[in-house]
Amino acid sequence: MELSVPKSSLERVVILGGGFAGIKLAKNLSSKKFQVVLIDKNNYHQFQPLFYQVATAGLEPSAISFPFRKLFQKNKNVHFRMTEVEGIDTANQEVHTDIGSISYDKLIISIGATTNFYGNAEIEANVLPLKSTSEALVIRNTLFQTLEDALLETNREKRKALLTIVIVGGGPTGVEVSGSLADMRNLIFPKDYPELDFKEMEIYLIDGGDRLLAGMKEHASEKSKEYLEQLGIKLIQNCHVTSYNGEKLILNNGTTIHAKTVIWGAGVKANSLKGIPTECILPNGRLAVNAFNQLENESTIFALGDVAQIQGDEAYPKGHPQVAQVAIQQASLLAKNLNKKDPSQWKKFNYNDLGSMATIGRNLAVVEFPSMKFAGFFAWCVWMFVHLISLIGTKNKIQTFLNWVWNYFTYDQSLRLILTPKRRGKKE
Amino acid sequence: MELSVPKSSLERVVILGGGFAGIKLAKNLSSKKFQVVLIDKNNYHQFQPLFYQVATAGLEPSAISFPFRKLFQKNKNVHFRMTEVEGIDTANQEVHTDIGSISYDKLIISIGATTNFYGNAEIEANVLPLKSTSEALVIRNTLFQTLEDALLETNREKRKALLTIVIVGGGPTGVEVSGSLADMRNLIFPKDYPELDFKEMEIYLIDGGDRLLAGMKEHASEKSKEYLEQLGIKLIQNCHVTSYNGEKLILNNGTTIHAKTVIWGAGVKANSLKGIPTECILPNGRLAVNAFNQLENESTIFALGDVAQIQGDEAYPKGHPQVAQVAIQQASLLAKNLNKKDPSQWKKFNYNDLGSMATIGRNLAVVEFPSMKFAGFFAWCVWMFVHLISLIGTKNKIQTFLNWVWNYFTYDQSLRLILTPKRRGKKE
Numbered sequence: 001m002e003l004s005v006p007k008s009s010l011e012r013v014v015i016l017g018g019g020f021a022g023i024k025l026a027k028n029l030s031s032k033k034f035q036v037v038l039i040d041k042n043n044y045h046q047f048q049p050l051f052y053q054v055a056t057a058g059l060e061p062s063a064i065s066f067p068f069r070k071l072f073q074k075n076k077n078v079h080f081r082m083t084e085v086e087g088i089d090t091a092n093q094e095v096h097t098d099i100g101s102i103s104y105d106k107l108i109i110s111i112g113a114t115t116n117f118y119g120n121a122e123i124e125a126n127v128l129p130l131k132s133t134s135e136a137l138v139i140r141n142t143l144f145q146t147l148e149d150a151l152l153e154t155n156r157e158k159r160k161a162l163l164t165i166v167i168v169g170g171g172p173t174g175v176e177v178s179g180s181l182a183d184m185r186n187l188i189f190p191k192d193y194p195e196l197d198f199k200e201m202e203i204y205l206i207d208g209g210d211r212l213l214a215g216m217k218e219h220a221s222e223k224s225k226e227y228l229e230q231l232g233i234k235l236i237q238n239c240h241v242t243s244y245n246g247e248k249l250i251l252n253n254g255t256t257i258h259a260k261t262v263i264w265g266a267g268v269k270a271n272s273l274k275g276i277p278t279e280c281i282l283p284n285g286r287l288a289v290n291a292f293n294q295l296e297n298e299s300t301i302f303a304l305g306d307v308a309q310i311q312g313d314e315a316y317p318k319g320h321p322q323v324a325q326v327a328i329q330q331a332s333l334l335a336k337n338l339n340k341k342d343p344s345q346w347k348k349f350n351y352n353d354l355g356s357m358a359t360i361g362r363n364l365a366v367v368e369f370p371s372m373k374f375a376g377f378f379a380w381c382v383w384m385f386v387h388l389i390s391l392i393g394t395k396n397k398i399q400t401f402l403n404w405v406w407n408y409f410t411y412d413q414s415l416r417l418i419l420t421p422k423r424r425g426k427k428e
Numbered sequence: 429m430e431l432s433v434p435k436s437s438l439e440r441v442v443i444l445g446g447g448f449a450g451i452k453l454a455k456n457l458s459s460k461k462f463q464v465v466l467i468d469k470n471n472y473h474q475f476q477p478l479f480y481q482v483a484t485a486g487l488e489p490s491a492i493s494f495p496f497r498k499l500f501q502k503n504k505n506v507h508f509r510m511t512e513v514e515g516i517d518t519a520n521q522e523v524h525t526d527i528g529s530i531s532y533d534k535l536i537i538s539i540g541a542t543t544n545f546y547g548n549a550e551i552e553a554n555v556l557p558l559k560s561t562s563e564a565l566v567i568r569n570t571l572f573q574t575l576e577d578a579l580l581e582t583n584r585e586k587r588k589a590l591l592t593i594v595i596v597g598g599g600p601t602g603v604e605v606s607g608s609l610a611d612m613r614n615l616i617f618p619k620d621y622p623e624l625d626f627k628e629m630e631i632y633l634i635d636g637g638d639r640l641l642a643g644m645k646e647h648a649s650e651k652s653k654e655y656l657e658q659l660g661i662k663l664i665q666n667c668h669v670t671s672y673n674g675e676k677l678i679l680n681n682g683t684t685i686h687a688k689t690v691i692w693g694a695g696v697k698a699n700s701l702k703g704i705p706t707e708c709i710l711p712n713g714r715l716a717v718n719a720f721n722q723l724e725n726e727s728t729i730f731a732l733g734d735v736a737q738i739q740g741d742e743a744y745p746k747g748h749p750q751v752a753q754v755a756i757q758q759a760s761l762l763a764k765n766l767n768k769k770d771p772s773q774w775k776k777f778n779y780n781d782l783g784s785m786a787t788i789g790r791n792l793a794v795v796e797f798p799s800m801k802f803a804g805f806f807a808w809c810v811w812m813f814v815h816l817i818s819l820i821g822t823k824n825k826i827q828t829f830l831n832w833v834w835n836y837f838t839y840d841q842s843l844r845l846i847l848t849p850k851r852r853g854k855k856e
Contacts (some may be wrong), residue, residue, distance in 0.1 A: 044845045060488050067844045069620035082576045101578050137849035148510045181724035416495045417472045421565035
C-alpha cells in the first residue's frame with residue numbers, strides 16, 4: 001500500500017520524528033525546493049523539558065504540546081502523517097509505515113531517544129518512565145491514586161511503602177522531579193490530605209555517579225545537592241538499582257527500600273529503526289554521521305539530534321550532549337545546507353553551547369552560561385524566562401506563564417485530577 | 429472491612445456522589461453538627477454543562493474539573509473517599525463500597541443520571557456518549573483520529589463515512605455539540621487539513637421529537653433550528669435510531685446513514701443503587717421523595733438532583749427537570765433543613781426556575797429568563813457570563829475566560845491533541 005501525498009515536482013524530504021530537530025528542519029527547508037513529509041506517531045510536538053511539570057500537576061498537557069497540523073498551517077509544502085514507522089529500505093529509498101510506504105529523495109532520521117532500562121525487564125515493567133506527555137500523565141495519575149490508597153491503609157508498614165517515592169537518576173529529569181515532589185509534599189499534600197502524616201513520606205533520589213547534573217559544572221552539582229537536601233530529599237549516590245518488583249527496590253550496596261512508586265530517569269538510549277545499514281550504528285545505538293549530519297556512504301540519509309552522533313568533533317569525542325539545543329542547531333544548519341544546491345558550499349556543524357540549566361524547586365535553580373554561572377532565585381527566574389520563550393505558540397506561553405504565576409502566589413494549583421480516558425471501543 | 433474515617437461525636441452524613449447537589453450539601457452542612465463523608469468514583473467534581481467544549485477541543489479537562497480535596501481543604505468536617513459504591517444496607521444503616529463499608533446516621537443519594545441507550549446494546553457498544561470528562565476526551569481523540577484516517581482513505585465512499593458525524597438527540601447536549609462541530613468544520617478543520625475537502629463532511633442531528641430544546645419554549649426551538657441550519661447542520665426530526673453497527677446507522681423511517689462517528693445525547697436515566705427499597709423506585713428509575721427530598725418510610729435517607737423525583741408538586745407532575753439548578757437548590761434547602769434540629773421547622777422544596785439557555789455556536793445562543801427571552805449575540809454573551817461565574821475556582825474561571833477570548837479572536841485553539849495515557853501496569 002502506498003502512503004499517498006499530493007503530487008509534486010519538488011524533491012521529497014521525508015522526516016521521521018517531530019521533535020525539536022524534526023520541526024525546525026520542516027519549517028526551514030525551502031518551500032520552493034522541497035516537498036516535506038513529516039511522520040510522527042503522535043499528532044503533536046512535545047516540549048520535553050517540561051514533562052516533569054505535567055507529571056507533578058504543575059501544567060496541563062496542552063500547555064507543552066502543540067498539534068503539528070496547527071504548527072504547519074502556513075507551510076503548504078509540509079505534509080504531516082500520523083503513523084508508526086516500521087522500517088526503511090535504503091536500496092529502494094522507501095519508508096515503510098503501518099499505513100503504507102512512501103519513497104524519499106532525502107531521508108531525515110530524527111527519532112530521538114527513549115528511556116534506557118539497561119536491559120532489565122523487571123525494572124521496565126514496574127517503574128514509571130518520563131519520556132512522553134502520555135507517560136507524564138500516568139505518573140500524575142499514579143501519584144494521586146497512591147495517596148488515596150495510602151489514606152485507606154491502616155497497616156503502618158504498607159502505608160509507608162505507599163508514601164515512599166523513589167526517583168532514579170541524578171540528571172536533569174531526576175533532579176527536577178525530586179525537587180518538584182518535595183515542594184508538593186511540603187506545601188500542597190498536607191492541605192489536601194489532612195488525615196495523612198507527611199512525615200511518613202520519604203522521597204529518595206538514587207544516582208549512579210558521585211555528582212548530580214553531571215553534564216553541568218561542579219558548582220551546579222554542589223548547589224543542586226544543597227538545595228535538594230534542604231528540601232528534605234534523601235540522596236543516595238554512587239549506587240545502582242539491581243532489582244525492583246513493584247514493592248521492593250534493591251540497590252547494589254545491599255540497601256532495600258519499600259516503595260510503591262519508582263520514577264525512572266536513569267538514562268536514555270537512541271531509538272532504533274529497522275533497515276539502517278548496521279555499519280552506521282554505534283555500540284551505544286546512536287547513528288554515526290559526518291559533520292553534515294550525513295550517514296557514511298548514504299548520501300541521501302541524515303540523522304539529527306539525540307539519535308545522531310557526529311564523528312570527529314574533537315571537542316565532543318563521545319558525541320554532543322542529547323539536549324534540545326544540539327538538535328535545533330543541527331536542524332537549522334542542515335536546512336541551510338540542503339537549501340543550497342551545491343554540497344561544496346555546505347558548512348560543518350559546530351556546536352554553540354548556549355549553556356544549561358535545571359530547576360530544583362520553588363525559587364531554586366542552577367544556570368550555566370558560557371560566561372557566567374549562578375544559582376538560586378535569580379537563576380530560577382532565568383530558567384522560567386528561557387523555557388517560556390522556547391515554548392511553541394503564544395497561547396502556550398501565556399497559559400504556562402499564568403499557571404506559574406498562579407502556582408507561585410497560591411502555592412497551589414487544581415490540576416490534581418486522576419483522569420484516564422478509555423479508548424474508543426474499549427468499554428470497561 | 430471497614431472504611432475508616434476519623435472518630436467523631438458528630439452525627440455522620442454520608443453523601444454518595446459529588447455532583448452539583450453533593451458538593452453543595454457537603455459545603456453547607458453545619459460543621460458543628462455533622463461529620464460529612466463524601467464518596468465519589470472520581471477525585472474531582474465535573475462541571476457537566478461544559479463537557480461538550482472538552483469534546484470539541486475548546487477547553488482542557490482541568491478547566492471544568494475541580495479536585496474534591498482542594499474544594500474541601502477548609503472544611504475539616506468533610507472527608508472525601510474515592511471509591512465505587514456497591515450498595516446500601518438500610519436495615520443496618522451501612523454503605524458498602526469496594527474499599528470497605530461505612531455506617532451512616534443520614535444517607536444522601538445524589539448519584540445523578542447516566543446515558544440512556546434505551547436497552548439497545550448494539551448502539552451502546554458503538555456510539556460515543558458524553559456524560560463525563562473522560563468520555564469527552566474519548567470524543568476529542570476520536571474526532572481527530574478519524575480525520576487522520578480520512579486523509580489516508582482513497583476510496584470515496586469510505587472517506588465520506590469517515591467524514592460523516594451523526595449527533596443523536598435534540599436536547600442541549602445534541603444542539604451544543606452540533607453547533608460546535610459545525611463551527612470547527614467551517615473555521616478550523618480546513619486550515620488543519622488542507623488536503624481534505626470539507627464539503628464532503630456532513631453533520632447530522634437526529635431528534636426524536638418535532639422541536640429542538642423541548643425543555644425550553646417555542647422561541648428557543650425555532651431559533652436554535654434556524655441557527656443550526658444556518659451553520660449547515662442536516663437536521664432530521666421525528667425520527668429514532670433503530671440500529672447502528674459502527675458503520676451504518678438506520679432510522680425508523682428507513683433512512684440509512686454511513687458514519688464512523690455517532691455521538692449519543694438522546695437522553696438520560698437515573699443511576700441505580702443496590703439496596704434501595706424497591707417501593708421507592710419509580711418506573712423511570714428515579715427515586716420517589718417527599719418535598720423534603722426524603723425517601724418514603726426511610727426518614728434517614730434523602731435523594732437529591734437528577735436521581736430524585738419529588739412527588740406531589742403540582743407544577744411539576746413528572747418531576748423537576750434534571751438540571752443543575754434543581755440539584756443545587758434542593759441541596760441548599762436540605763442543608764438548611766438538616767442544620768435545624770427540629771424537623772417540624774423544615775421547609776418544603778419549591779423550585780425557583782431561574783431560566784435556561786443553550787449555545788449553538790460562535791455568537792449564537794438562546795436564553796430564557798422568567799421575565800424575558802432572547803437569542804443571538806447578546807444571548808451568547810449572557811450564556812458565557814453565566815457559565816463563567818458558575819465554574820468552581822477562580823483559576824478555572826480565568827483559564828476558561830482566556831480560552832474563550834483566545835478562541836473568539838483567533839478562530840483557533842491548540843487543544844487538538846490525540847492523547848490516551850496508558851494505565852499503570854498496562855503496557856501496550
